[in-house]
Amino acid sequence: MVSRKDKEGQVKKKNLLDSQTSRRSFLKGASIAAAAGSAALVTGCVPGAEAGSSEEFSLKWEEYFKKHYRLMTQEEKDETIARLVKLAKLQYDLDIQMSSRPPQEQVLYGYAFNITRCEGFMDCVKACVKENNQDRKSKTQYIRTFEMEPGQLDPSTGDGKYFHEVPVDNKFYMGVQCFQCENAPCIKACPTKATWREPDGIVVVDYDWCIGCRYCMAACPYWGRRFNWGKPEIPQEEINTKQHYLGNRIRPKGKVEKCTFCVQRTREGKLPACAEACPTGARVFGNLLDPDSEIRYVLKHKKVFRMKEELGTDPKFWYFID
Amino acid sequence: MKKIIFGSSLLPFVSGILLLLCLDAGASDESVLDRINKANEPFDGSKIESAYALPMKTVRAKEPYQGGTFRLLARKDSIARFRCSVCHTDKKTQARDGSLSTHGDIKLNHGREEDGLSCADCHHEKEKDFLVGKKGAKVDFDHSYQLCGKCHFRQKSDWVGGAHGKRVKYWAGERVINNCATCHNPHSPRFAKRMPATFSLPLDK
Structure with missing residues (x-):
């Protein structure tokens, strides 16, 4: 049954691919027309209102009609990355490198956190903010460290600030x-x-x-997701130019x-920024499918x-004690 | 004309989402622990070609690890006044430059207060370029874990296994880990108290 559906999907995907060229060329023409002065074409949901140059507008316009990442062919991924790189040059005057490096086979990433060793220095948080181009204005942080009373294991009882x-x-x-x-509620919640x-x-x-509905945030029992209310504000010299599409x-x-x-x-073989920054060695990262890895130990x-x-x-993600 | 093109392209988009639904359906029938327990084939780290050799000097550890070996950062290069035997010869000298030539800057804070360590507990008394290991054996500075492990045997076995200390830069490729003194000052091994590197805002609730 699944295979039949898959086939159906494949056929429709093919149709989509076939119709791609004609739609794209039409849109390209439209973008040039719009850039020439017909601002009426720019509706509320099209991200063109704040575009500076006509090149920027046409890039944004094409970006708006790209496919879901998982339905893109490698060629299409390369195209959108080329556009994003150009846009970064136009918007931030930065030469970024963006990758769409796929996952490696026989790799399943896992993390272990030593609650005996962590001393709350928060070097991990600082490194994470810098590495992941997080908004400095709202002080977005993916990691939160809690100061905990002995015997407690629920972070909601701890001091997070x-x-x-x-x-x-x-x-x-x-x-x-x-x-x-592995069985993430946020994925199921996403419409x-x-x-x-x-x-x-x-x-x-x-x-x-x-679409920013934040259902996933409501579904996550760990407060693991963040919403950005505005475009990330990062000082130009602090932007990390080594980026990944995802x-x-x-x-x-x-x-x-x-x-x-x-x-x-991690897909380049490096440790995550938090694990590399940790001064106490409380963070262990590795391949769960490798019996010789530290995480397996x-x-x-x-x-x-x-x-x-x-x-x-x-x-x-496991916690452990010495 | 625009409307027609939009309408015709909407259908494949919707079917694309249906396809994504199908992709999800067959994904998570196995738990992580099942997958871990099944995986007994060592991962070939060289498959990730971007994990290249580190620019730092490393040495091969004299300890077995998971049936193989591993490397650790070399220590001797980062000791400012190594080799010790340049000054510490048999010749008798007068200590004229006080603190500079007698290591007066070192504050020893290792071991409990009532029975703290002294220099000769770790440094070899006769062979000045070495530390002292089991039964007075010479221990190379690059392999100081042989000395530290005399007392901190539990930490040492964790360090060899991977639960203490950390890898340098890469999770893939040949295993290179920090030596004891990369993180701990051997004369004062406990981390000093300090302010956190940053802070968090209150939760938005």
């Missing part, structure tokens, strides 16, 4: 971020299928298909964003737990 000398005696610290659930789990386990968002590229306004285990880094030899495991979300 401490700012004093750390570590405080007889307290412990707990970092919370997106847990990349436009703009968020999904990649084969390597990372839950990603296609920012151009997100990761840290500068988000449009009104989208939901989240931790992606730094997809732009932790799962095998340490006392581990996952947050709200009883919900059945199956997160790929």
Whole structure:
């Protein structure tokens, strides 16, 4: 049954591909006409109102009609990335590198967090904000560290906004971020299928298909997602130019964003920015499908737990104690 | 004309979303733990070609790891006044430059207050370029874990396994990890208290 549906989908996908050229050429013509002065064409939902040059407008116009990331061929991915790179040059005067590197086979990313070792220095949060081009104005952060009373394991009982000398005696610290659930409620909640789990386990968002309804935020039991109320404001010299389409590229306004285990880094074999920045070694990252990896050692030899495991979300983020 | 084109292109878009629904349907029938328990084939890190060799000097550890080996950052290069035997010879000298030549700047804060450590507990008394290991054995500065592990054996086994310390830069490729002294000052190993690097705003509730 599924295969029949798949076939149907394939056929329709083909139709879509066939109709692509004619529609695109039409739209291109329309964009030139609009740029020439017919501002009436620019309606409220088309992101053209604030476009500076005619080139910028035509790029934005073409961007508006692109497909869902998972339905794009590699060629189409390359095209949209080329447009986004050009747009970044026009808007920010920056030469960015954007990747659409696919997941590696036999890789499933997992994370372990040592609550005995974390001392609350928050170097991870700082590194994350910089790496992922997060909005500085609203102080968006994907990671939140909580100062916890001994014996408590629910972060809602902890202090998430401490700012004093750390570590405080007889307290412990707990970092919370997106847990990349295998059975993620946020994915089910999304009405436009703009968020999904990649084969390597990372839950990603296609920012151009997100409509900003924030159902996923309501569905997430871990407060793992963030909404941007405005276009991210980042000082020009602090923008990270090494970007991934599904990761840290500068988000449009009104989208939901989240931790992606730094997809732009991890798919290159690097550690996520938080794990690299951690000064105490509390953060362990690796390939869950590799029996020789550090994360597998932790799962095998340490006392581990996952947050709200009883919900059945199956997160790929464990806490452990020494 | 515009309307017609829009209408005809809407249908494949809708069917595209249906296709996405189908993709999701067959995805999560196995839990993470099932997948982990099934996976017993070591991952070939060289498949990720972007995880290249580090620009820092590393040494191969003298400890087995998961049936193989691993590397750690070299230590000797980052010790400012190595080699020690340049000054520490058999010749008798007068300590004229006070704190500079007698290591007076080192504040030893290692071990409990009542029985803190002294220099000779870790440094070899005769072979000045070495640390002292089990039964007075010479320990190279690059392999200081052999010394640290004498007391901190639990941390050492965690470090070898991967639950203590951390990898350098890459999760893929050959395993390169920090040595003990990359993170800990051996003379004062506990991390100093300090202000956090940043802060968070209150939750919007």
